[in-house]
Amino acid sequence: MNFIDAVNKTFTLVDFERNQNFPMHSTFHLQRISEFLDQLSNPHLKIPAIHVAGTKGKGSVCSMISSVLSQSGYKVGLITSPHLHSVTERIRIGYSPIDQNDFIDLVNELWPKVENYNRTSCYGELTWFEFMIAASFYYFEKCDADFQVVETGLGGRLDATNVLLPKVSVITSISLDHTKILGETIEEIAFEKGGIIKSGIPVVLSPQTFYEATEVIKDIANKRNSKLVNVSDLFSVQNVCNFKEFQVFDVKTEHSNFQLELGLLGHHQIENSLTALGAINVLKKSGVEIPQNAIDQGFKNVRWSGRLEYLSTGQSGFELLVDGAHNVYSMECLVREIKNLKYKNLILIFGGFNSHDLEGMLKVLLELDPILIGVNSRHPKSVQASVIDSISENIKFRKRFFYDSVEEGFDYASNISVEGDLILATGSLSVVAEVIESQKEMLPELYQKF
Structure with a gap:
């Protein structure tokens, strides 16, 4: 075995x-x-x-x-x-x-x-x-x-x-x-x-x-x-x-x-x-x-991956930050920290679970005036990107994009980012994990469904 x-x-x-x-x-x-x-x-x-x-x-x-x-x-x-x-x-x-x-x-x-x-x-x-x-x-x-x-x-x-x-x-x-x-x-x-x-x-x-x-x-x-x-x-x-x-x-x-x-x-x-x-x-x-x-x-x-963690982006010029915040209170704490940072544009990679208050979290994140990229992680409880699309429709993000995988969403975020931009991945630890795996080219641990 x-x-x-x-x-x-x-x-x-x-x-x-x-x-x-x-x-x-x-x-x-x-x-x-x-x-x-x-x-x-x-x-x-x-x-x-x-x-x-x-x-x-x-x-x-x-x-x-x-x-x-x-x-x-x-x-x-x-x-x-x-x-x-x-x-x-x-x-x-x-x-x-x-x-x-x-x-x-x-x-x-x-x-x-x-x-x-x-x-x-x-x-x-x-x-x-x-x-x-x-x-x-x-x-x-x-x-x-x-x-x-x-x-x-x-x-x-x-x-x-x-x-x-x-x-x-x-x-x-x-x-x-x-x-x-x-x-x-x-x-x-x-x-x-x-x-x-x-x-x-x-x-x-x-x-x-x-x-x-x-x-x-x-x-x-x-x-x-x-x-x-x-x-x-x-x-x-x-x-x-x-x-x-x-x-x-x-x-x-x-x-x-x-x-x-x-x-x-x-x-x-x-x-x-x-x-x-x-x-x-x-x-x-x-x-x-x-x-x-x-x-x-x-x-x-002390180290604890996926919690307000910067990831290396080499010579790309933009910053990449991941945080596993997945409720409104945690998101408020995260937004307070982000407001202390300097960046040109914030590109937000966001995904969550059915059990999460997605609308509440997105309304808190709106304070950062981000470009929203809604994604669907591999986790069985993850909501489809189309659900994030529907929930965010009446929340006035300046731009909204949606992808059926975290990897696709991260690739798009990387492609549109320029020097001085900040990419933030949050909403669930599964989104954070998949961004880390994409950035570090890690093979994911995939499980059989029963």
């Missing part, structure tokens, strides 16, 4: 991430993943964990924490989703994705257990996401990882990762997203995210735009006797200096001041870095040795 065969075998399981038909959230539960992990001798409980939920910034915060722990000399398992180019990105040691041969071995070893469980389960068959989470925990134990940093997939309370008993829980910025599944108000969504808070285990809360989110998390933490570490009360930032590939700023606490160099761009990443710092402080107070130079190097070396 080769790598693609192994991947396609896993995709014979139900994959709600790529399936157009998503179940009602009320049907979610943790019994199935718990039972399967029990048959694997509960690997998830054998490695100290940091568990991260939220609407925005989860992956970035996970990457920062993992980077700092790795710089401290620890072997760190890292679980994030979705992936950009390969399913191996979801299971990492440090920043290194699981080797393809190791993934094949993992599938070969676990698949008989999957089939046996599915034959006897009282709760139905494992889903693809549940298998990937269980396989990650199992792999980390085999690798003798010292820590595991785990990002939730969707929500938190009923997410398959919520079988952990972490050393610290982390909740990043909360806003409206996946409203058909998690709820249509900030309070409902915050309740789902706050579901990862465990009795007696500290929870770090990032700066919140919505007061209601903070109040819901405070209430859950209080009821579960969980110490709430509110990042807004711990840190303040001064003297921000922005460069093309990094930013430098001063962090002020009650007892000290220090400077951080951060290898990610955008004000929201500064907030994410403070959230990661809050989690690191909790770990240090629990006895984990994390020297200051590891913190400095961890934030300096």
Whole structure:
């Protein structure tokens, strides 16, 4: 069995991430993943964990924490989703994705257990996401990882990762997203995210735009006797200096001041870095040795592809920027950052999913007066370019073009761009991934449809 065969075998399981038909959230539960992990001798409980939920910034915060722990000399398992180019990105040691041969071995070893469980389960068959989470925990134990940093997939309370008993829980910025599944108000969504808070285990809360989110998390933490570490009360930032590939700023606490160099761009990443710092402080107070130079190097070396990332365009003269913003709040943050840049014309490559507020995002992007190029990515949930055409018809973009693939849209954007122009690709991580693949001439990882 080769790598693609192994991947396609896993995709014979139900994959709600790529399936157009998503179940009602009320049907979610943790019994199935718990039972399967029990048959694997509960690997998830054998490695100290940091568990991260939220609407925005989860992956970035996970990457920062993992980077700092790795710089401290620890072997760190890292679980994030979705992936950009390969399913191996979801299971990492440090920043290194699981080797393809190791993934094949993992599938070969676990698949008989999957089939046996599915034959006897009282709760139905494992889903693809549940298998990937269980396989990650199992792999980390085999690798003798010292820590595991785990990002939730969707929500938190009923997410398959919520079988952990972490050393610290982390909740990043909360806003409206996946409203058909998690709820249509900030309070409902915050309740789902706050579901990862465990009795007696500290929870770090990032700066919140919505007061209601903070109040819901405070209430859950209080009821579960969980110490709430509110990042807004711990840190303040001064003297921000922005460069093309990094930013430098001063962090002020009650007892000290220090400077951080951060290898990610955008004000929201500064907030994410403070959230990661809050989690690191909790770990240090629990006895984990994390020297200051590891913190400095961890934030300096952090990378998280597809998030406000410049891509090399050689001698073309135009700039290329990609960002995976896919809801209105994230798009507002992105637009604020773009307004600080200098360029002649903005060429916008945009695509999204049926579940996204496409009209809301496009109205926010209109503030940049871009030339719109609507595209359809390969992702099964991606909307057709004709849908973007229909939605954007009454939004007064100065020019609109539409292509049935990201590659075609990117080629056209490159052809019409001149020196000083900025191409921005956004709307979904799948659009971002395909632009990166086109620019870097990467072969895409294509999956069989079941």
